[in-house]
Amino acid sequence: MKMLKTLTTWAAASMALILTQTLPGFAQQTAKLGDDEIASVAVVANKNDIGFARIAEKKSKNADILQFAKTMASDHQSVIDQAVALVTKLKVTPKDNAVSKKMTADAKKTEKMLNSKSGAAFNKAYIDNEVVYHKAVISAVETVLIPQTRNAELKSLLQAVVPTLKAHLEHAEMLQSKFTK
Numbered sequence: 001m002k003m004l005k006t007l008t009t010w011a012a013a014s015m016a017l018i019l020t021q022t023l024p025g026f027a028q029q030t031a032k033l034g035d036d037e038i039a040s041v042a043v044v045a046n047k048n049d050i051g052f053a054r055i056a057e058k059k060s061k062n063a064d065i066l067q068f069a070k071t072m073a074s075d076h077q078s079v080i081d082q083a084v085a086l087v088t089k090l091k092v093t094p095k096d097n098a099v100s101k102k103m104t105a106d107a108k109k110t111e112k113m114l115n116s117k118s119g120a121a122f123n124k125a126y127i128d129n130e131v132v133y134h135k136a137v138i139s140a141v142e143t144v145l146i147p148q149t150r151n152a153e154l155k156s157l158l159q160a161v162v163p164t165l166k167a168h169l170e171h172a173e174m175l176q177s178k179f180t181k
Contacts, residue, residue: 039154049130
């Protein structure tokens with residue numbers, strides 16, 4: 001049981017490292033991210049969480065987890081739709097980059113970990129990941145993506161998403177408290 005808890009904590013923490021270490025490190029070691037790269041990072045971050053939610057919708061039988069996953073899939077798809085509409089309007093093509101590629105690769109590892117679990121262990125792993133993931137995304141959006149965004153409309157979209165991300169985090173933390181008992 002202790003090993004399972006350690007593995008779950010490690011997996012969730014690794015997702016946080018994707019954004020909190022990769023983004024700032026990337027920004028410090030190379031040229032700043034362009035708006036096309038920022039758009040890609042934003043879309044990938046949302047796609048990753050939709051992927052996690054889809055796994056929860058298939059694996060969980062817990063009503064709270066299922067409702068949370070449904071909300072994550074819907075809200076994050078809405079952000080993607082808004083981002084796609086904006087970049088289409090601006091004639092910007094999201095550009096894959098080292099950060100978005102690392103996020104995608106790490107999400108695949110998390111998905112594999114989530115798919116290996118079931119029952120209560122799955123519910124706890126999923127919600128633990130959601131807490132860590134949302135903390136990392138909020139930090140990255142506020143400290144890296146928004147400051148580096150040049151286009152005012154893209155910056156405004158990122159700023160508008162932060163309150164929703166924070167509400168997701170609060171909801172996830174509330175659910176997490178139910179699974180630590």
